[in-house]
Amino acid sequence: MRILSGKETAEGIKLEIAAEVQARISAGKSKPHLAAILVGDDGASETYVNAKVKACARVGFESTLVRLDASISEEELLAKVKELNEDDRIHGFIVQLPLPSHISDQKIIEAVSPEKDVDGFHPLNVGRMVLGLPCFLPATPYGILQLLQRNNIATEGKHCVVVGRSHIVGSPMSILLARNSSPGNCTVTLAHSRTQDLKKITLQADIIIAAVGRPRFITADMVKEGAVIVDVGIHRIEDESSKSGYRLIGDVDFDEVSSKVGAISPVPGGVGPMTIVALLKNTLQAAGN
Numbered sequence: 607m608r609i610l611s612g613k614e615t616a617e618g619i620k621l622e623i624a625a626e627v628q629a630r631i632s633a634g635k636s637k638p639h640l641a642a643i644l645v646g647d648d649g650a651s652e653t654y655v656n657a658k659v660k661a662c663a664r665v666g667f668e669s670t671l672v673r674l675d676a677s678i679s680e681e682e683l684l685a686k687v688k689e690l691n692e693d694d695r696i697h698g699f700i701v702q703l704p705l706p707s708h709i710s711d712q713k714i715i716e717a718v719s720p721e722k723d724v725d726g727f728h729p730l731n732v733g734r735m736v737l738g739l740p741c742f743l744p745a746t747p748y749g750i751l752q753l754l755q756r757n758n759i760a761t762e763g764k765h766c767v768v769v770g771r772s773h774i775v776g777s778p779m780s781i782l783l784a785r786n787s788s789p790g791n792c793t794v795t796l797a798h799s800r801t802q803d804l805k806k807i808t809l810q811a812d813i814i815i816a817a818v819g820r821p822r823f824i825t826a827d828m829v830k831e832g833a834v835i836v837d838v839g840i841h842r843i844e845d846e847s848s849k850s851g852y853r854l855i856g857d858v859d860f861d862e863v864s865s866k867v868g869a870i871s872p873v874p875g876g877v878g879p880m881t882i883v884a885l886l887k888n889t890l891q892a893a894g895n
C-alpha cells in the first residue's frame with residue numbers, strides 16, 4: 607500500500623511556485639496577491655484561511671486577510687466584494703464558505719469578478735470548466751488531479767466512483783475525471799445520498815473519491831483489493847490522548863481500508879495541503895504574465 611502524501615506533493619509544487627514568483631520579480635513584475643474574506647469566527651474556517659495566508663508567505667505571494675463580523679449585512683459584504691473586484695493590487699480573492707445563514711452564498715459567489723475568482727465557483731468558471739475551456743478550476747478537485755498526476759496514478763480507462771455531489775468537490779470532480787485529458791478519461795460514477803446499493807458500486811471502483819462529509823463512511827467491505835482511495839473528508843473527533851483534545855479523521859475508515867488498497871491519501875496531510883497549492887496555482891494564473 608502506498609500513501610498518497612498531499613503534504614509531500616504540495617511541498618514540491620510550492621517550490622515550483624516560489625521559483626516562478628522569483629522569476630516574476632526578476633522580470634520587474636509584481637508579486638501575486640491573494641485576498642481572503644473571512645466572515646464570523648467559525649473555528650474550522652479560521653484554520654483553513656490561516657493556512658492559506660501562511661502558504662502565500664511561503665511561496666512569496668502577498669496576501670490580505672479581510673475579517674468581517676458575523677453580523678455584517680449581505681449589502682455590506684457585496685460592497686466589500688465590489689471593492690476587491692476593483693482593487694488593481696489584488697489579483698485574486700476568495701470568500702471563505704459557509705457564510706452566516708442570513709447571507710446567500712450564491713449571491714456572493716456571483717458578485718466576485720470571474721477574472722479574480724480563484725476558487726472557481728462563479729457560474730462562468732463552472733461553465734467554462736464543463737466545456738473544457740481555460741478557467742479557474744475549483745481548488746479541491748484541482749488539487750486532487752495534481753495529487754493523482756504527480757504520484758503517477760493512472761486514470762485513463764479506469765472506473766472512478768465519486769461519492770458525494772457537492773458543488774465544491776463531488777460534482778466538479780466527476781466532470782474533470784471524465785474529461786478527455788490527462789489526468790482524466792475515467793469512466794465516472796457519481797454516487798450520492800440517494801444511491802441504491804452503494805457498496806455494489808464502490809466495489810467496482812478502481813479509484814474512489816470519498817467526499818460525503820461523514821466520518822469513516824467508507825469501510826473495508828466497500829473497496830476492491832488494490833483500489834486507489836482519495837479521502838476528501840475532514841472531521842474533528844474527541845481524542846483525550848492528544849494535546850488539543852481532538853484529532854482529525856476523514857470520510858474513509860483509514861485503519862481498516864488501508865491494508866486492502868493499492869494507495870490511499872491520509873487525513874490530515876492528504877487532500878488539504880493539495881487544495882491550498884491549487885489555490886496558489888490559480889492565484890499565480892490570475893496574476894497573469
Ligand code: GUN
Nearest residue numbers: 700701702703704725745
Ligand atoms: N469552504 C470549504 N472549502 C472551501 C473552498 O475551497 N473555498 C472557500 N472559499 N470556502 C470553502
